[in-house]
Amino acid sequence: MNRKTTSSPDIGWLRAFTFTIYGTSVLVSSYFPLFYAQLGFSTSQIGLLYALGPMISLVSNLLWSIASDRYQTIKKVLLILLVGQIALTFILSASTSFSIIMAVITVFYFFFYPVFPLSDTIVISTAKQHGIHFISIRLFGSFGYAFFALLIGYVLTQVGSSNTMWVSIAIAGLALGFILFVKDQPTSVAKMDLSGIWAILRQKELLWFFGCVFCLAIGMRMNEAFISISLKELGASENLIGWAMLASSLSEIPVFIYLSFHGEKFKELPLLLLASLLFAVRFLLMGVTESAYGILAIQAMHGVTFGIFYVTAIRMLTRLIPDEFRATGMALYTIVWSSLAGLLSGTFGGVMFEQLGRHPFYLTAMGAALVAFIGFASRYFQKGPGANSPSKFEHKA
Structure with a gap:
């Protein structure tokens, strides 16, 4: 590996941006629900607010990607998205009504969710340009998630959950400062070929894969949306919630590196x-434990669950989809893994958590994971234990 390229200032600024932007992810996924709870919202209302994000991302990811492709810039689009986030977060900080927050958070998500696929795009482009593995930059997102999970927990313990939005503004502002120094990249790596959607959806192998991913994602998104609420229910402070997020993010780093x-x-x-x-x-285990510290220990399993799945799923997609349809396939994968699963788990999961409680909630998440296991197992035995590469993608004009 070329030492000169890996020490490029451009890569350094991009790593700093990647490190920081995942701090906003910590807030939205783990601390926004506590902010809503502090305002007196029910778990079903919190679930609905969580579900709005994946629903909006179905449209926003596509629209901002098209804008990025059309104007051949990722950096400028990221700048617009971050400025929009900061403005909407400021409005959220002064809102207490459920109906108003629902309206504002809908617009907030329009600016929030596209940041991550676009940041992945600029990371992949920059890594390819410098001849390095994209994980060497993406890992800083995991480091950032771990750092901010702990830092935000300590800060909110001192200042209270009511100041969550001001912490969010500070972190988004820091990310905005870093992206100013990042070199822009053309969008050729991630252009979405809409004509390829039909070709992809005709492939039984991909439909099977997306179905298994969807089932697995339901359980993971249910846990993501309500883990902070579960911890609060068991008497945890914001500080301990930060440690739980730290345990999950740190555990995935060695798995990412090894795989x-x-x-x-x-x-x-x-x-x-x-x-x-x-x-x-x-x-x-999440369903049967009655201890906040038990959940903290269980979160350390994140590395061997999500870490193994994430790297392997991306690797499998690269085998399933040829270069000319890869961005389209990745976009569909993101919709299945994040948007559709998040929408279902937020709406259905919120009502279940409120009406039935934490134990049935996590048993349902376990059931969804077992359905995915059965789906992968059926394909494994159908193809034979010696098979690795999926069947070849065939496209007919």
């Missing part, structure tokens, strides 16, 4: 089977 360099030694389907089964075990 990025040695993952090709292992076949994909067995890894996906392992990840699905461990997800089911993780959700079972």
Whole structure:
């Protein structure tokens, strides 16, 4: 690896941006629900507010990607998105009514969700330009998530959950400052070929894969939306919630590193089977534990569940989809993994958590993970234990 390229100032600023932007992810996924709870919202209302994000992302990700492609800039679009986030967060800080927050958060999500696929795009483009592995930059997102999870927990313990939005403004402002120094990249790596959607959806192998991913994502998004509420229910402080987020983010780092360099030694389907089964075990433990510290320990399983799944799923998609349809396939994957699963888990999960409680909630998440396990297992035995690469993608004009 070229030492000169890896020490480029451009890569340094991009790593700083990646590090910081995941701080906003910590806030939205883990601390925004506490802010809503502090305002007196019910868990079903919180679930609905959470579900709005994935619903909006179905449209916003596509629209901002098209804008990025049309004007051949990622950096300027990211600047607009961050400024929009800061403005909407300021309005949220002064809002207390559920109807007003619902309206404002809808617009906020329009600026929030596209930041991550676009930041991944600029990371992939920059890494390719400098001849390095994109994980060497993306890992700083995991480091940032861990750092801000702990820092935000301590800060909110001191100043209270009512100041969550001001903390969000500060972190988004920091990310905005870093992106100013990042070199813009053309969008050729992530252009979305809409004509390829039909070609992709005709492939049974991909439809099976997306179906399994959807089932697994339901359980993970349910946990993501309500883990902070579960911890609060068990008497945890914002500080302990930060430690739980820290445990999950730190645990994925060694798994990312190992599988990025040695993952090709292992076949994909067995890894996906392992990840699905461990997800089911993780959700079972989350449902039966009665201790906030127990949840803290269980969160350390995040690395061997999400870490294994994430790297292996991306690797499998690169085998399933040729270069000319890869961005389209990745966009569909994001819709399945994040948008559709988040929409269902937020609306359905919020009502379930409120009406039935935490135990049935996590048992349902476990059931979804087991359905994914069965789906991956059926494909594994159908193809044979020796199979690794999926069937070849065929496109007919």
